[in-house]
Amino acid sequence: MIDDPLLVLEAGAAPAPDRAVATLDAPQWPGVADPDALRAQLLDWFSQYDNAGTRRTYAYALGLPIAWVDSLGGSDGPPARDGRATPPAAPRGPLHALAWFRWCATRDLDPRRATSAHVKAWLHALSAAGAARRTRQRMLATLSALYGHLAETGAVTANPAAIDRRRLGLVISTREPSPTIRLTAGQVGALLDASASLPHGPAPALRTLYATRARAVVALLTLGLRISELTGLDRDDLIRTGGDQVLRVHGKGGVRREVYVTDLARQALSDYLAERDRVGATATPARRGTPRADTTPLVATRDGNRCSRVDLYRLLRRVAAAAGPELADVADHIHPHALRHAYVTIALEQDARIQHVRADVGHASITTTEHYDRGMRTRDTTAADLVAAAIAAARQAPPPA
Structure with missing residues (x-):
């Protein structure tokens, strides 16, 4: 042995x-x-x-x-x-x-x-x-x-993992709230603002590059991308089709989908790629509104290598920590999936059709998207304040004669 x-x-x-x-x-x-x-x-x-x-x-x-x-x-x-x-x-x-x-x-x-x-x-x-x-x-x-x-294929006689998940407490209802924190639109905006002013070390020549990259990462995550989808994107996945700029995303289970790029994400990404080309002296003429297409990563390290999930997780945590009072209570719980979660919840709050949201984020089943909807709880949808008011009123009422 x-x-x-x-x-x-x-x-x-x-x-x-x-x-x-x-x-x-x-x-x-x-x-x-x-x-x-x-x-x-x-x-x-x-x-x-x-x-x-x-x-x-x-x-x-x-x-x-x-x-x-x-x-x-x-x-x-x-x-x-x-x-x-x-x-x-x-x-x-x-x-x-x-x-x-x-x-x-x-x-x-x-x-x-x-x-x-x-x-x-x-x-x-x-x-x-x-x-x-x-x-x-x-x-x-x-x-x-x-x-x-x-x-x-005959390698085993039966599937030992085909067991009763309910008895093991491993069946999660779509009515059960997601453990991911729910960010408001204002908090996502605070993350974007903080990303642009994040301190980036002692190298003045690279500060603009790092600042534009941080903003591009946050902006891309506001599109509802999985972190694995973002790290896997290449520059030639950013295309124009039907008059719109989209990202061709290689999603979960090998399924490809087109994600429409918002003006916010387009500007942040354009600024980052332009600065990256300037610093790397690799800029070449490109069609107006479209970054130079090649097979390099869309988001890269200083040396041009592909960023890992851990790289972007740590970057997002730094942004959250610098975001100020708006995120002070949740900064330690921010992670890339929280922004994907925010995309779905904010979209549903704005009365977007759930079928459209499902297609945007690449959920295999609409039940997954519904989980986000049923997980949304606000003070307007709870009876807690009504119960508290009734208790307070009863305490103030005079005792019966």
């Missing part, structure tokens, strides 16, 4: 030179007699997903090396989305060791021999570690999709 039973699942690890090394080509996998066959079965499932971001998300959630699914896009570098590199994986989180395949490895359990009892024990371990119900629900759904494929 190798020194670290999980090393086989840690691609890119740099072990000490005096210890045994389990690389991607090594035969060891705790509890698995035929690791090459298991890897092939897993890659067969991953290959069904066209979106490289989806493959990476599933691999990370299951505890598999990102390099395995990257290989589906070619051996050199990250997987390609129509030839495009994807951002790096997110860093390790508190549930890293409890991802399914790592959990199995620590028990010398071949995942293909897992039973529903193993899956339930894993879910209970996640719960004990503080995993939120939605996190457990999402991880179980991923696991069920994987085992459904393995059952169809």
Whole structure:
């Protein structure tokens, strides 16, 4: 047995030179007699997903090396989305060791021999570690999709993740409010204002670049984009069609959609790309109103590489912290999905047709969009103040004679 039973699942690890090394080509996998066959079965499932971001998300959630699914896009570098590199994986989180395949490895359990009892024990371990119900629900759904494929191809006899979710408390009603904070239009406006004046370090020559990038990121998130969609965009995804400027977004599940660019987002993006071209001395003549089209990332690091989700998450947190009193009470809870959530709730508050909102944000089911609508609670839609007023009135009334 190798020194670290999980090393086989840690691609890119740099072990000490005096210890045994389990690389991607090594035969060891705790509890698995035929690791090459298991890897092939897993890659067969991953290959069904066209979106490289989806493959990476599933691999990370299951505890598999990102390099395995990257290989589906070619051996050199990250997987390609129509030839495009994807951002790096997110860093390790508190549930890293409890991802399914790592959990199995620590028990010398071949995942293909897992039973529903193993899956339930894993879910209970996640719960004990503080995993939120939605996190457990999402991880179980991923696991069920994987085992459904393995059952169809004969790699396993049954799907051990096809269990009663209601008894496990993993069924979430559309009537249940979303845990994401609900930002008002005024708070989103405060984020935009703060992004333009965010301090950006000691390099004067780059301050305008960083300021315009910060504003462009916030403005693009006001379009209801997922963070993975934003990081995956290239400059040639910004096109003009039917007289309108749109972003061709490569969405969840490999579904592409067109997102209309508002004047606010268009100006912020135009300012950023113009400054980026000026600093990089790469500007070339472009059609009026359309940035230079190429295969570079739409939002990039100083060196021109693709920004990661973590990069933009941290940037947004910095913007929120600088936004002043308007966001003082919620700055620590701001994340990219909060702006996507805001797009839906603000649109529904403005009486937008729910079918249009669903198409804007790429929800697979209108039930998902309805969840945002039913989750909206305001003082105008609660009886709490009426009850309090009745209690106050009763306390002031004279006692009966």
